[in-house]
Amino acid sequence: MLRQGTKVRSIDVCSHNDLRLWYGMPLQQTGGWAQGFMDNAQDSLDFAFQSDFGATFLPLGEVNEGYQALLNRIESDPVAWLEWLKHEPEGMLIINLPSHCERLYKALIQHVDLHLCVWQAEPRVYPRLQQFIKRQQLNDGVPEAFLFIENGVAPQLELNRDISNIIHHELADDVTTDISIMRDQHIAEALATQQSCYEYSIAASANADFTELASWIMKRCSNA
Amino acid sequence: MFKRLVEQWREARQSRSRLASIRLFGALILDLVFINRPHTLHLNDQGAAYWLPQLEQRQMRPLDPVRWLIQIVWLAFIYQPPRSSVTSSTSTTPKRIDWLRSITGFISRMLTLATTPLRPFVRSERRANLSLLALGLATLAFVLTLPMDAAQQGLLLLIFWGIALWVRKQAGQFPMIVMMLLSFFVSTRYIYWRITETINWSHPLDGTLGFILLSAEIYAWIILLFGYMQTVWPLKRKIAQLPSDLDKWPSVDIYIPTYNEPLAVVKPTIMAAQAIEWPAEKLNVYLLDDGKRNDYKQFCEQLGIGYIVRPNSVHAKAGNLNHALTQTNGEYIAIFDCDHVPTRGFLQMTMGWFFKDDKLALVQTPHHFFSPDPFERNLSIFRNRPNEGELFYGLIQDGNDMWNASFFCGSCAVLKRVPLEEVGGIAVETVTEDAHTALKLHRQGYQTAYLNIPLAAGLATESLADHIGQRMRWARGMAQIFRLDNPLLGKGLNWAQRLCYSNAMLYFLNGGPRLIFLTAPLAFLLLGSYIVYAPAVMIAVYALPHIIHANLTNSRKQGKYRHSFWAEMYETVLAWYILKPTTVALFAPHKGKFNVTSKGQRVDKNYFNWQISTPYIVLVLVSLLGFIFGVYKFFTIEDDQQLTVIINMVWLTYNLIILGGAVAVAEEARQQRTAHRVAVDIPIHIVTNSEHSFSARMVDFSAQGVGLLLPSNQLLHPGQSIHINIRQATSRRALRAEVISCREQVAGVELKFANAEEEQAFVMATFGRLDAWLGWRPHQEEQPLASLREVIGYGLTGYQRIAAQIAPYLLPFFKHLNWIWQRLATFLPIYPGKAKKS
Known part of the structure; x- marks a missing residue:
């Protein structure tokens, strides 16, 4: 999205604190927005990291015991948290939510243009998906902003293909996207070298997938 | 407007020579005159070259002013700008019945209106309508058969031609109908004139040969008229929706x-x-x-x-x-x-x-x-x-x-x-x-x-x-x-169904008439027989308009689906071979058996099919003999007959061009693949054994392999095993393949299907795609002059191919002939916006 001229700010809310690796953030740098938010800091940008390729990233930082309290605070007043993040009105704010924390989904779904639920075809996905749908009562209706998207598509692997087909068969068309991200070793190798996939290998198919996904998200959000 | 033109002239002069500026300025004037778009008024090389593609030549050639003059005259009087496409209805209801009803209703209303004053005097309305219809037909017959001298006929046809050229530029179906009516009128007058005034029965040979040619012309006239009727209003049916209930x-x-x-x-x-x-x-x-x-x-x-x-x-x-x-x-x-x-x-x-x-x-x-x-x-x-x-x-x-x-x-x-x-x-x-x-x-x-x-x-x-x-x-x-x-x-x-079926059947009887047209000028050139017994000037004022109107009408009607002059080539190739079976079938309809058309064959190398082309080569030789006789005749015949010789030689030359094209097709081009490659542009993913994935495009496919356009050179190497991920309807399939060849960014791979299911997935992702064959051919507007140029080119190619087979020492002659033609062709007008192919 950045390459297509859109202002983007990414925020990691996952306690694994892994997203920073994609932005080339040094491992020694342990601070993040969580502590600042809990300490009622004025500007979230004080905790931002500028990547080599010009992206603004807000790492969670090491929070340990305070994580539940952080989630409670966001859950109690999501609007205040979003205000604090203060992204530019014309820009995009991308929030990486933890996969194990469905409460945040409930808290934020009313306030976002798009909620992408990323899944990958492997044996655990089917029961987890069933559980998620049941807990979130999605059978009774899915918010318009909510969509499932498939990652790591590998039709050359029989198991991956079969599971993918089953999940697509189970999910209604209006809650899935036409876009998917193919499984590509380039992505892992790019991460290992702390580069973006574009920088690592311009010919990688992942680049085309990400470009398509970025265009689609921008179009979808501009229509929202 | 004038002020802007002056500005444009100044602008041109700042960067160009005086001569170049005059050329560009002339093109700008053309732009204004022909397309009348002052709002886009701007002088540039592209705009000039649009109207005068001859300007694309870097250097002026001798006689270029003549070329420009011809181009300008053609633009002024003949050129037809592309018609904007008429928006078609998206309704799924066929308008067939409604349209027919409205036409019959209209005729009925007109008849009623016209017969109203007569009603007190006639007992039956039906009889009055019939009388009026008979009167109309009689009037039409009178006009069609009205005797005229050459000057009157010429004037009438000039008016008709003008109307046709004007109407031809109008979009829609009704102008097409007007063109058909004009063509019908002109052709019918011609046929009437031919029947009544051009057969010399006092001379048995002239009479017999003349009658044979006349029969072929009457056949062609019937096919022409039936064809107009058959295609007067193509229905262009849309898709009809199925019920949403699958049980139905x-x-x-x-x-x-x-x-x-x-x-x-x-x-x-x-x-x-x-x-x-x-x-x-x-x-x-x-x-x-x-x-x-x-x-x-x-x-x-x-x-x-x-x-x-x-x-x-x-x-x-x-x-x-x-x-x-x-x-x-x-x-x-x-x-x-x-x-x-x-x-x-x-x-x-x-x-x-x-x-x-x-x-x-x-x-x-x-x-x-x-x-x-x-x-x-x-x-x-x-x-x-x-x-x-x-x-x-x-x-x-x-x-x-x-x-x-x-x-x-x-x-x-x-x-x-x-x-x-x-x-x-x-x-x-x-x-x-x-x-x-x-x-x-x-x-x-x-x-x-x-x-x-x-x-x-x-x-x-x-x-x-x-x-x-x-x-x-x-x-x-x-x-x-x-x-x-x-x-x-x-x-x-x-009656309409009878006509459509009859036309389809009669069309296949064209073998005889086509051969008659191919040999007709020889009757005069070789035998001295006057098969059209009329002064040359009368032939010109009757036959030329008939040919021109028929070609103009067909060019507009059929141009998108068959370019002008190609029908002659297709029919010529088949003429000799369909003559016998159709004749036999007419006299002994139960004879003949079903022959199966072969599929999936290979042609290992180029070869010339002598067996097929022999009848045409014989015709070529006879025609060449006729041509030599014609040249001799031109110099020895009385002066008042020279125009007749010229007309016959022009006709014979056209026949030789068509025959050359027919012979050119007889050289079979090599076809090594039994599985044909279909050119496409489909995004796919390639996955290597190391699970690196690359975006690529499938540029062609066959039942057994695909061609790939890779994102960079040296991505794959021959012998490498890969997977090709392709979208099939809403899912993706991976197909195992082996790289066979790599040339820069293009790779050819052979598919290695593990089972029938994989093969079926590939078929559905390629041949079976819903949009697989949409937009297959760019439907270009007809350009009769370009078609003529092409057909002449293929005619010469045919002679070159024969020469290569039987007398290679003649090849330089045909190459020179081709060279001369290429030079002559530069004088033909070029469609605006089309770069000339040298």
């Missing part, structure tokens, strides 16, 4: 008849037919194997489709289909020739019309070919020009549809079982069982429909000999129907 969808049996085709040809068809999107419990696919082959049976069992054989092979394909009718019970029958691969939406696109019309018995779709026919292959025009079949499937069938006279074409069609059984199944009396079956359905009062969307594709005939063999069968079959079940006679058809 009927059961369909898919028949794939085969006889001797290789399994590799039949496989994709079976797989695609099985994957057609239709409720599984209501779709049954059957292979009807008249070859009774075990490997076919095993293949069908493996795929779980029906395999039907019969104890005998009587009545060829028709008998095979009829036997299957007794073995299955689906409510509808879809028929595909064994090489016609259907797209997955075939039934959903076609079946809707059966719900809208209970009397509908047939929905036919076009026969689309993904391989080049002999003309396309041997002249290297595949996908550049409309192919031979496009006129029929693009225009004529749509025209037939308006009159409820769409023909069954034997494949890519759906038939309703009950009407089909009512007419005794597929007709077996003739070798064109398809057209005859449709005729029988129409006689029983059933409707047929034509949906002009390519929903299946197959292999074109693969050699000129096969092509001619197939057309001979069609010609024989149509002549058989004309004799055995003449559409002009018998019950059940309306």
